[in-house]
Amino acid sequence: MNHPTDVSTYFDRGLERLRRPPLPLSGNVCVDKGGLRAQFSLDLYGGVIRQVAFDATTCVTLVAYAELLAERVTGVDLRTAVRLRPEELAEALDGVPPIKQVRATLPLRALHSAIHNAIEENR
Amino acid sequence: MKVAYIFATQKHTVSYVLGKMILPQLEEDRHGVEVVGMFFFEDNNYVLTDGNPIGERLQEVAKEKGILLMGCDQCCYERHIADKLLDGVPIGCFPDLYQALSGNMPDQVITL
Numbered sequence: 001m002n003h004p005t006d007v008s009t010y011f012d013r014g015l016e017r018l019r020r021p022p023l024p025l026s027g028n029v030c031v032d033k034g035g036l037r038a039q040f041s042l043d044l045y046g047g048v049i050r051q052v053a054f055d056a057t058t059c060v061t062l063v064a065y066a067e068l069l070a071e072r073v074t075g076v077d078l079r080t081a082v083r084l085r086p087e088e089l090a091e092a093l094d095g096v097p098p099i100k101q102v103r104a105t106l107p108l109r110a111l112h113s114a115i116h117n118a119i120e121e122n123r
Numbered sequence: 124m125k126v127a128y129i130f131a132t133q134k135h136t137v138s139y140v141l142g143k144m145i146l147p148q149l150e151e152d153r154h155g156v157e158v159v160g161m162f163f164f165e166d167n168n169y170v171l172t173d174g175n176p177i178g179e180r181l182q183e184v185a186k187e188k189g190i191l192l193m194g195c196d197q198c199c200y201e202r203h204i205a206d207k208l209l210d211g212v213p214i215g216c217f218p219d220l221y222q223a224l225s226g227n228m229p230d231q232v233i234t235l
Contacts (some may be wrong), residue, residue, distance in 0.1 A: 007200040059216065076132045097206045097214060100196075
Protein backbone atom coordinates (compact mmCIF):
# COMPACT_ATOMS: atom_id res chain seq x y z
CA MET A 1 0.00 0.00 0.00
CA ASN A 2 1.32 3.45 -0.90
CA HIS A 3 1.47 6.10 1.81
CA PRO A 4 2.08 9.81 1.42
CA THR A 5 5.88 9.79 1.76
CA ASP A 6 6.28 6.94 -0.69
CA VAL A 7 8.62 7.13 -3.70
CA SER A 8 6.28 5.10 -5.91
CA THR A 9 3.34 7.41 -5.20
CA TYR A 10 5.34 10.51 -6.08
CA PHE A 11 6.82 8.82 -9.13
CA ASP A 12 3.36 7.95 -10.44
CA ARG A 13 2.15 11.52 -9.90
CA GLY A 14 5.36 12.84 -11.41
CA LEU A 15 4.87 10.80 -14.57
CA GLU A 16 1.44 12.40 -14.93
CA ARG A 17 2.94 15.86 -14.52
CA LEU A 18 5.66 15.05 -17.07
CA ARG A 19 2.96 14.59 -19.70
CA ARG A 20 1.65 18.13 -19.25
CA PRO A 21 2.88 20.93 -21.51
CA PRO A 22 5.41 23.42 -20.11
CA LEU A 23 4.23 26.62 -18.44
CA PRO A 24 5.10 30.17 -19.57
CA LEU A 25 8.11 30.81 -17.30
CA SER A 26 10.84 28.23 -17.96
CA GLY A 27 14.15 27.71 -16.27
CA ASN A 28 17.25 26.35 -17.92
CA VAL A 29 17.78 22.65 -18.47
CA CYS A 30 19.96 21.50 -15.58
CA VAL A 31 22.15 18.43 -15.91
CA ASP A 32 23.95 16.54 -13.17
CA LYS A 33 27.25 14.64 -13.32
CA GLY A 34 25.45 11.41 -14.19
CA GLY A 35 23.73 13.03 -17.18
CA LEU A 36 20.28 13.25 -15.61
CA ARG A 37 18.29 16.32 -16.71
CA ALA A 38 15.58 18.46 -15.21
CA GLN A 39 13.81 21.63 -16.25
CA PHE A 40 11.06 23.38 -14.34
CA SER A 41 8.51 25.86 -15.62
CA LEU A 42 6.14 28.01 -13.60
CA ASP A 43 2.94 29.96 -13.76
CA LEU A 44 2.96 32.83 -11.30
CA TYR A 45 0.33 35.18 -9.95
CA GLY A 46 1.23 38.03 -7.66
CA GLY A 47 4.60 36.52 -6.83
CA VAL A 48 3.04 33.20 -5.84
CA ILE A 49 3.63 29.98 -7.74
CA ARG A 50 0.26 29.01 -9.10
CA GLN A 51 1.31 25.99 -11.14
CA VAL A 52 4.47 23.95 -11.68
CA ALA A 53 5.50 21.79 -14.59
CA PHE A 54 8.72 19.92 -15.14
CA ASP A 55 10.52 17.82 -17.65
CA ALA A 56 13.07 15.33 -16.32
CA THR A 57 14.93 12.15 -17.10
CA THR A 58 12.58 9.36 -16.07
CA CYS A 59 14.73 8.10 -13.23
CA VAL A 60 12.28 7.04 -10.52
CA THR A 61 14.18 8.77 -7.71
CA LEU A 62 14.64 11.99 -9.65
CA VAL A 63 11.02 12.18 -10.78
CA ALA A 64 9.79 11.43 -7.26
CA TYR A 65 11.88 14.28 -5.83
CA ALA A 66 10.82 16.60 -8.64
CA GLU A 67 7.14 15.83 -8.02
CA LEU A 68 7.53 16.27 -4.27
CA LEU A 69 9.17 19.62 -4.90
CA ALA A 70 6.50 20.67 -7.40
CA GLU A 71 3.74 19.89 -4.91
CA ARG A 72 5.60 21.61 -2.07
CA VAL A 73 6.05 24.92 -3.91
CA THR A 74 2.60 25.14 -5.51
CA GLY A 75 0.79 27.98 -3.80
CA VAL A 76 4.00 29.26 -2.23
CA ASP A 77 5.63 32.66 -2.80
CA LEU A 78 8.96 32.79 -4.63
CA ARG A 79 11.00 33.84 -1.59
CA THR A 80 9.84 30.81 0.39
CA ALA A 81 10.23 28.44 -2.54
CA VAL A 82 13.80 29.45 -3.20
CA ARG A 83 14.80 28.68 0.40
CA LEU A 84 14.00 24.96 0.18
CA ARG A 85 17.09 22.79 0.66
CA PRO A 86 17.94 19.33 -0.75
CA GLU A 87 18.06 17.88 2.78
CA GLU A 88 14.42 18.85 3.31
CA LEU A 89 13.37 16.98 0.20
CA ALA A 90 15.50 13.99 1.13
CA GLU A 91 13.94 13.86 4.61
CA ALA A 92 10.44 14.11 3.22
CA LEU A 93 10.72 11.02 1.04
CA ASP A 94 10.96 7.68 2.82
CA GLY A 95 13.02 4.73 1.76
CA VAL A 96 15.58 6.32 -0.55
CA PRO A 97 19.05 4.82 -0.05
CA PRO A 98 21.55 7.45 1.12
CA ILE A 99 23.55 7.21 -2.11
CA LYS A 100 20.47 8.19 -4.14
CA GLN A 101 19.42 11.10 -1.91
CA VAL A 102 21.80 13.34 -3.82
CA ARG A 103 19.24 13.28 -6.63
CA ALA A 104 17.19 15.78 -4.61
CA THR A 105 19.67 18.46 -5.67
CA LEU A 106 18.90 18.51 -9.39
CA PRO A 107 15.19 19.41 -9.21
CA LEU A 108 16.04 22.21 -6.79
CA ARG A 109 18.62 23.63 -9.18
CA ALA A 110 16.05 23.46 -11.96
CA LEU A 111 13.43 25.19 -9.81
CA HIS A 112 15.88 27.92 -8.81
CA SER A 113 16.66 28.48 -12.47
CA ALA A 114 12.96 28.88 -13.25
CA ILE A 115 12.50 31.29 -10.34
CA HIS A 116 15.55 33.28 -11.39
CA ASN A 117 14.32 33.56 -14.97
CA ALA A 118 10.84 34.51 -13.74
CA ILE A 119 12.29 37.31 -11.61
CA GLU A 120 14.47 38.55 -14.49
CA GLU A 121 11.49 38.61 -16.87
CA ASN A 122 9.47 40.68 -14.45
CA ARG A 123 12.12 43.35 -13.91
CA MET B 124 32.25 -16.77 -21.81
CA LYS B 125 30.81 -14.00 -19.70
CA VAL B 126 27.12 -13.92 -18.82
CA ALA B 127 24.73 -11.69 -16.93
CA TYR B 128 21.51 -12.96 -15.43
CA ILE B 129 18.28 -11.01 -15.27
CA PHE B 130 15.77 -12.46 -12.84
CA ALA B 131 12.56 -11.26 -14.44
CA THR B 132 9.95 -13.95 -13.95
CA GLN B 133 8.11 -14.93 -10.83
CA LYS B 134 8.54 -18.62 -11.54
CA HIS B 135 10.45 -19.97 -8.56
CA THR B 136 13.66 -18.72 -10.16
CA VAL B 137 15.30 -17.28 -7.06
CA SER B 138 14.81 -19.98 -4.43
CA TYR B 139 15.15 -22.77 -6.99
CA VAL B 140 17.18 -21.87 -10.06
CA LEU B 141 19.42 -19.39 -8.27
CA GLY B 142 19.33 -20.86 -4.77
CA LYS B 143 19.70 -24.53 -5.67
CA MET B 144 21.48 -24.46 -9.01
CA ILE B 145 23.45 -21.35 -9.94
CA LEU B 146 24.55 -20.33 -6.46
CA PRO B 147 25.89 -23.73 -5.31
CA GLN B 148 27.67 -24.08 -8.63
CA LEU B 149 29.28 -20.67 -8.20
CA GLU B 150 30.27 -21.51 -4.63
CA GLU B 151 31.89 -24.72 -5.89
CA ASP B 152 33.52 -23.07 -8.94
CA ARG B 153 31.72 -25.37 -11.36
CA HIS B 154 29.13 -23.10 -12.95
CA GLY B 155 30.95 -23.27 -16.26
CA VAL B 156 30.91 -19.60 -17.25
CA GLU B 157 31.99 -16.31 -15.74
CA VAL B 158 29.02 -14.45 -14.27
CA VAL B 159 29.57 -10.70 -14.41
CA GLY B 160 26.24 -9.46 -13.13
CA MET B 161 22.80 -10.23 -11.84
CA PHE B 162 19.80 -7.89 -12.03
CA PHE B 163 16.59 -8.47 -10.17
CA PHE B 164 13.01 -7.52 -11.02
CA GLU B 165 9.83 -7.52 -8.95
CA ASP B 166 9.59 -9.92 -6.00
CA ASN B 167 12.98 -11.39 -6.92
CA ASN B 168 14.44 -8.34 -5.20
CA TYR B 169 13.53 -9.73 -1.79
CA VAL B 170 16.57 -12.01 -2.08
CA LEU B 171 18.74 -8.88 -1.90
CA THR B 172 17.31 -7.71 1.43
CA ASP B 173 19.59 -7.64 4.43
CA GLY B 174 19.33 -10.90 6.34
CA ASN B 175 18.06 -13.03 3.45
CA PRO B 176 20.01 -16.31 3.66
CA ILE B 177 20.28 -16.86 -0.10
CA GLY B 178 21.15 -13.21 -0.55
CA GLU B 179 23.91 -13.37 2.02
CA ARG B 180 25.49 -16.36 0.32
CA LEU B 181 25.08 -14.65 -3.02
CA GLN B 182 26.73 -11.50 -1.74
CA GLU B 183 29.72 -13.46 -0.50
CA VAL B 184 30.21 -15.16 -3.83
CA ALA B 185 29.63 -11.89 -5.68
CA LYS B 186 32.35 -10.15 -3.68
CA GLU B 187 34.77 -13.01 -4.24
CA LYS B 188 34.15 -13.22 -7.99
CA GLY B 189 33.43 -9.57 -8.81
CA ILE B 190 29.78 -10.13 -9.75
CA LEU B 191 27.59 -7.05 -9.93
CA LEU B 192 24.34 -7.41 -8.01
CA MET B 193 21.65 -4.81 -8.64
CA GLY B 194 17.99 -4.47 -7.80
CA CYS B 195 15.48 -2.72 -10.02
CA ASP B 196 14.91 0.65 -8.37
CA GLN B 197 11.20 0.94 -9.18
CA CYS B 198 10.56 -2.60 -7.98
CA CYS B 199 12.45 -1.99 -4.73
CA TYR B 200 10.70 1.31 -4.03
CA GLU B 201 7.32 -0.27 -4.67
CA ARG B 202 8.14 -2.92 -2.07
CA HIS B 203 9.66 -0.42 0.38
CA ILE B 204 12.96 -2.27 0.43
CA ALA B 205 15.20 0.12 -1.51
CA ASP B 206 17.01 1.17 1.68
CA LYS B 207 16.94 -2.31 3.22
CA LEU B 208 19.19 -4.22 0.86
CA LEU B 209 22.42 -6.02 1.66
CA ASP B 210 25.25 -3.65 2.30
CA GLY B 211 26.73 -2.30 -0.92
CA VAL B 212 24.03 -3.67 -3.23
CA PRO B 213 22.72 -0.81 -5.36
CA ILE B 214 19.36 -0.17 -6.93
CA GLY B 215 19.13 1.13 -10.45
CA CYS B 216 17.53 0.84 -13.83
CA PHE B 217 18.75 -0.29 -17.23
CA PRO B 218 21.08 2.67 -17.86
CA ASP B 219 22.68 2.06 -14.45
CA LEU B 220 23.03 -1.64 -15.16
CA TYR B 221 24.66 -1.09 -18.55
CA GLN B 222 26.98 1.53 -17.16
CA ALA B 223 27.98 -0.73 -14.28
CA LEU B 224 28.68 -3.58 -16.70
CA SER B 225 30.41 -1.42 -19.29
CA GLY B 226 33.85 -2.24 -17.96
CA ASN B 227 33.17 -5.97 -18.08
CA MET B 228 30.53 -6.58 -20.74
CA PRO B 229 28.80 -9.96 -20.86
CA ASP B 230 28.73 -12.02 -24.03
CA GLN B 231 25.24 -13.23 -23.20
CA VAL B 232 22.43 -11.79 -21.13
CA ILE B 233 20.19 -14.56 -19.87
CA THR B 234 16.69 -13.80 -18.62
CA LEU B 235 15.28 -16.20 -16.07
